């Protein structure tokens with residue numbers, strides 16, 4: 270079996286200390302990252318290999334931690350804008366998370382039906398969760414109708430960070446924000462739940478791409494923001510193998526922890542075991558030897 | 568809210584008339600919708616370094632970083648302080664017959680003002696109220712109904728008791744506790760309907776302000792608790808023992824699910840344990856399962872199973888053993904264990920006859936344990 274490709278692109282100066290995003294650097298990250306991931310010359314060609322013009326694209330972000338630690342509109346809107354270049358209308362692109370409250374707190378202007386990409390929470394009037402729980406292995410959850418009704422192709426645009434319960438939260442765990450009861454899956458370091466939720470057909474069949482926001486990585490005491498352990502990695506990580514990209518994210522978290530003199534997650538008794546479970550379920554590759562990591566800089 | 572509003576909910580319909588988004592149920596109340604969350608500091612938790620906390624309310628002892636929420640979905644760490652999101656926020660409130668809880672030895676034939684918030688600290692695959700128990704606080708429509716108003720509403724509607732029920736009152740502990748204090752000031756009793764997964768310290772404090780607790784003993788094996796409840800049996804048994812030592816009333820309910828917890832020998836063991844640890848006078852209810860939530864592939868409990876389990880418990884020496892959810896069954900009635908006089912005749916949630924006089928059998932004067940006035 271060939272290795273799974275994961276691409277990390279660093280953009281020096283992409284984010285200022287005050288959190289301002291340099292649009293030109295960010296654009297170059299997208300071009301380079303998506304291009305390298307798919308073997309294409311740039312973002313547009315890359316997206317064409319992953320999405321069809323008929324797709325309705327959901328960009329699932331993770332807004333739990335407010336402005337300080339959420340992928341901001343200045344990062345996600347330019348990404349959403351790329352889809353118009355491959356013939357997907359803005360109205361068929363939605364940036365979403367579980368609640369409007371959290372999106373607003375993270376700096377998003379909600380847009381349920383205006384011009385531009387849609388921006389909405391599952392709690393938007395008329396959206397909500399599916400009425401019946403979807404049962405899959407140990408998962409029994411009502412799934413956001415954003416995903417099940419409005420999206421044919423999903424991007425997990427997840428902020429990469431340490432997580433007190435799961436070890437690391439990245440692309441797969443981001444889908445905890447797509448169900449009504451994520452709190453029920455915190456036992457045993459969220460294992461096997463992260464993997465099993467991703468394996469559930471409503472998620473697995475829609476997921477096309479993971480983009481990990483590692484512009485600032487909370488490498489300890491996540492998921493909330495703690496300035497002391499927020500490392501400006503200035504990077505985005507791209508992958509189509511959902512396990513490999515999360516595994517690469519985890520290794521970046523470990524590297525940053527080491528730089529700060531912190532013990533490994535295993536030493537703290539909370540390595541992200543769900544990655545192995547996901548591999549066992551056939552969702553992707555977790556072992557370092559099975560992942561080809563391409564690191565670049567713009 | 569007046570009595571008419573409540574009466575419209577028709578006590579005895581058997582349904583939880585919860586206020587939830589329209590997909591589930593008609594909202595029969597003209598309540599003021601608030602759809603907001605409370606931000607009231609929780610009780611029974613400890614602060615840890617780096618804005619972490621550990622909740623000490625129930626045996627899960629959720630340890631959470633800032634912004635994280637407990638397993639129950641209604642408590643949240645905000646900046647290192649732990650908050651209940653459901654204080655004074657009822658997502659269900661009804662007037663029910665007290666028999667519906669079920670309490671069979673507490674003020675028979677009276678109505679209990681019954682309230683719940685969202686959330687639960689377990690995830691029973693057979694939950695009858697999962698649409699409010701297995702959701703986070705913001706996923707139900709919650710109404711402002713602070714403790715003082717609950718007590719006042721009970722009084723205004725001539726309910727001699729308030730029941731904390733439907734979901735799991737442990738997770739709305741502060742709301743329940745303060746309501747019970749308010750209720751006691753008005754001579755209204757407080758009845759708790761719980762799965763019993765609550766730590767000893769908060770439970771003991773609770774027993775000082777409430778009058779009766781009904782504990783769901785969901786099985787007598789850890790394996791069942793692990794697979795079908797996502798909790799542990801041992802703390803429930805400890806809770807039963809603790810309540811039994813207090814000066815409040817206790818009843819126990821055992822929902823019988825075909826093939827999962829209906830093994831006669833397990834039930835016999837349970838009956839012996841109850842006899843030893845609690846005594847013969849505690850009412851034990853064997854109630855009928857109806858396919859629901861995540862267990863839809865099993866049939867309703869056969870009546871013969873309920874009756875034979877009841878007989879086992881009676882044979883082991885328990886004196887007040889009932890069948891439940893079988894309207895009209897003989898097992899719904901209360902009989903004097905000494906002279907076999909029929910004391911209370913029930914039909915479903917209705918009390919058709921109550922012969923108990925001064926808390927005793929009218930024939931042999933044997934005291935009948937319970938709260939009768």
Ligand code: SF4
Nearest residue numbers: 622625628629637639
């Ligand atoms: S009450 Fe809720 S937050 Fe507290 S330990 Fe239990 S499940 Fe966790």
